[in-house]
Amino acid sequence: MVQLSKLTLDEKIGQLFICGFHSQTPDEQIKTLIEQYHLGGVIYFRRNVGSASQLADLSHNLQVLSKPLSEIPLFIAIDQEGGMVSRIDHDGVSRIPGNMSLGAAGDLKLTEAAAALGGEELFKLGINLNFAPVVDVNNNPVNPVIGVRSFGEDPKLVAAHGAAAIKGYQNQGVSATAKHFPGHGDTAVDTHLGLAVVPHDKERLEQVELLPFRKAIEVGVDMIMTAHVIFPAFESEEIPATLSYGVLTKLLREELGYEGLIVTDCLEMHAISKSVGIPEGAVKALEAGADLILVSHTMKDQVAAIKAVRAAVNSGRLTEERIDASLERILSLKEKRIGQISDKAPEITVPLTPAEESERILRQIAEKSITLVTDAGNNLPLRTDARTLVIWAEVRHFTEVDEPAHFRYTLGEALAPYFQVDEILIGSHPKSSEISAAIERSAEYSQIVVVTYTSEGRLPEGQKLLIEDLNQRTGGKLIVVSVRNPYDINEIPDVTTYLCAYENRPVTVDAIAKVLVGQIQAEGKLPVTLSSRFPAEVASI
Known part of the structure; x- marks a missing residue:
C-alpha cells in the first residue's frame, strides 16, 4: 500500500473525491480533475455509456491516464442497481432485475445470483465499485424516489436480500454499497429536489430503518452511502445525515461499529446544494465522518468542493490527521479490490455472459416475481x-x-x-x-x-x-x-x-x-402493503 507520508496534501484531498463527467471518452473535465486535482474516483452515468466494449475501453483509459501521476488506482463507480436504475442498459449486458422484483420473488439464492451476474459483468468492464444495493425499507406508499428500488417493507426481508446482494457483488471483486444510511424509505420528498425528514424515535428506527444496515455491516459491506435526510432522533440540528456527526460518527462508526468506507450521496442534489452549498457541504461531510465525497456532474462545483476542503485544512478547521484517517480506509480498500492496473487494453466478448446462462437466471426471477x-x-x-x-x-x-x-x-x-x-x-x-x-x-x-x-x-x-x-x-x-x-x-x-x-x-x-394466458401461475409475494385490503405477504427467507 502507498505510504501516506509520500503523498502531498493535495494528493490526499483528491483521493477523497469521486466525480462524474459528460462523454464516452476521457474529456477535458475528467482529464483536468485527474491531472490537476489528483482525483480518486469517477462515476459513470448513461451519458458515459455507448456499448460494452466502449465502456471497457473507457475504464481502462481512465486508469492509464491516472497511472503515471499516481500509484493509486481509481475507483470507477456506477449506480447499477438493476431494474429502473441501470446506467448500463445495452445489448450484451445482462439486464439485472430491480430490488422489488427480487423481494417479490422471495429467493435469496436468486438475489445473490443476480448480483453475482451483475458484478461479474461490471468487473469485466473495469468497474470496481457499485453504488448498490439499496437497503432502504420502503414503508411509505408515496415515496417518490425509493419505491421499487427497495426490496420491500419488511426490515428482515430487506436485510436478508441486501446481504445476499452484497455477497454476490463482492464475491466477484466489485465493492458493494449499502444505501441510503440511516434510511430513505419512509420519506415523501425526493432529496434531489429538497430536504426530507424521518421523525421517528430511536426505538422505531432501530427496529426498521437500521436493521438492514446492521446486517450489511455484519456481512462486510465495503461502503455505506449517506442519505440527505434529517433524523431528529440522532441529530439535534436540522441538518441531513450526510452532514451529521451524530449520524455518521456517533451512530454508524461508534454504535454500529462500522469500519468500512462512508461515501456521501451526490452533493449536487438540492438537499445539499440549495441549503449549505456544495463546497461547504463537502467540508461538513468530512467533519461529520464521511470518507468519500460524491460530486457527479458540474466541474465548477467539483473544483470548488476540492478547494474548499484544501482551505479547511489550511485554516485548521479540518486536520490532516482527519484526512489521513479516511485515506487509510480508501487505500486499504483499493489495494483489496483493485490491485495493479494493466497497461494492456482489455479484450471482452459480447455478450459478457453467455446468453443461455444469463437468460436462465433473469427469466427465473421474472417468473417468480409476478x-x-x-x-x-x-x-x-x-x-x-x-x-x-x-x-x-x-x-x-x-x-x-x-x-x-x-x-x-x-x-x-x-x-x-x-x-x-x-x-x-x-x-x-x-x-x-x-x-x-x-x-x-x-x-x-x-x-x-x-x-x-x-x-x-x-x-x-x-x-x-x-x-x-x-x-x-x-x-x-x-x-x-x-x-x-x-x-x-x-x-x-x-x-x-x-x-x-x-x-x-x-x-x-x-x-x-x-x-x-395461464401458462404459469403468479408466484410473487406482495412485498409491500397496498392497503388494508391488500397487506404485504412476506416470503419465508
Whole structure:
C-alpha cells in the first residue's frame, strides 16, 4: 500500500473525491480533475455509456491516464442497481432485475445470483465499485424516489436480500454499497429536489430503518452511502445525515461499529446544494465522518468542493490527521479490490455472459416475481377466442431511471405468440385526446388489459381517468397490470383484476404474458402493503 507520508496534501484531498463527467471518452473535465486535482474516483452515468466494449475501453483509459501521476488506482463507480436504475442498459449486458422484483420473488439464492451476474459483468468492464444495493425499507406508499428500488417493507426481508446482494457483488471483486444510511424509505420528498425528514424515535428506527444496515455491516459491506435526510432522533440540528456527526460518527462508526468506507450521496442534489452549498457541504461531510465525497456532474462545483476542503485544512478547521484517517480506509480498500492496473487494453466478448446462462437466471426471477393481487372479477386466464385490446402506458420523456425507448417491448408483443391481440400505446401522462381515442377504440373489444406506469408517488391522473372509464364500461371486467409502482391500485380501487410486475423489462413482460394466458401461475409475494385490503405477504427467507 502507498505510504501516506509520500503523498502531498493535495494528493490526499483528491483521493477523497469521486466525480462524474459528460462523454464516452476521457474529456477535458475528467482529464483536468485527474491531472490537476489528483482525483480518486469517477462515476459513470448513461451519458458515459455507448456499448460494452466502449465502456471497457473507457475504464481502462481512465486508469492509464491516472497511472503515471499516481500509484493509486481509481475507483470507477456506477449506480447499477438493476431494474429502473441501470446506467448500463445495452445489448450484451445482462439486464439485472430491480430490488422489488427480487423481494417479490422471495429467493435469496436468486438475489445473490443476480448480483453475482451483475458484478461479474461490471468487473469485466473495469468497474470496481457499485453504488448498490439499496437497503432502504420502503414503508411509505408515496415515496417518490425509493419505491421499487427497495426490496420491500419488511426490515428482515430487506436485510436478508441486501446481504445476499452484497455477497454476490463482492464475491466477484466489485465493492458493494449499502444505501441510503440511516434510511430513505419512509420519506415523501425526493432529496434531489429538497430536504426530507424521518421523525421517528430511536426505538422505531432501530427496529426498521437500521436493521438492514446492521446486517450489511455484519456481512462486510465495503461502503455505506449517506442519505440527505434529517433524523431528529440522532441529530439535534436540522441538518441531513450526510452532514451529521451524530449520524455518521456517533451512530454508524461508534454504535454500529462500522469500519468500512462512508461515501456521501451526490452533493449536487438540492438537499445539499440549495441549503449549505456544495463546497461547504463537502467540508461538513468530512467533519461529520464521511470518507468519500460524491460530486457527479458540474466541474465548477467539483473544483470548488476540492478547494474548499484544501482551505479547511489550511485554516485548521479540518486536520490532516482527519484526512489521513479516511485515506487509510480508501487505500486499504483499493489495494483489496483493485490491485495493479494493466497497461494492456482489455479484450471482452459480447455478450459478457453467455446468453443461455444469463437468460436462465433473469427469466427465473421474472417468473417468480409476478404478483396477482386480486382476480375478484374472475378475468383470468385470458380467453384466446375473445377480441383483446392491450393499452400500454409508456414513458416518453426519459430520465436516468426510466427505460430507454430503444428497449421498449410491449405486452402486445409478448402476447402475440399465444393469440391475436391489438395494442394502443399512450403516454404515461396521457393527453385527453389519447384518452378519448383509447376509450372509443375499446368499444370494439370484449377483453381489455391496461398496463400502468407510475414514476412518481401516485398514478398519473390521465391513466386513472382512463381506467375508471373502461372499468365502468366493461362492468368490472378490466384487467390492470402495473409495471412499476405496485401502489397504483390505491387510485383505482374498483378494479377487480390487478397484477404487479415492478418493472417493464422484456423478460418481465414475457412473464406477465405467461401469467395472463395461464401458462404459469403468479408466484410473487406482495412485498409491500397496498392497503388494508391488500397487506404485504412476506416470503419465508
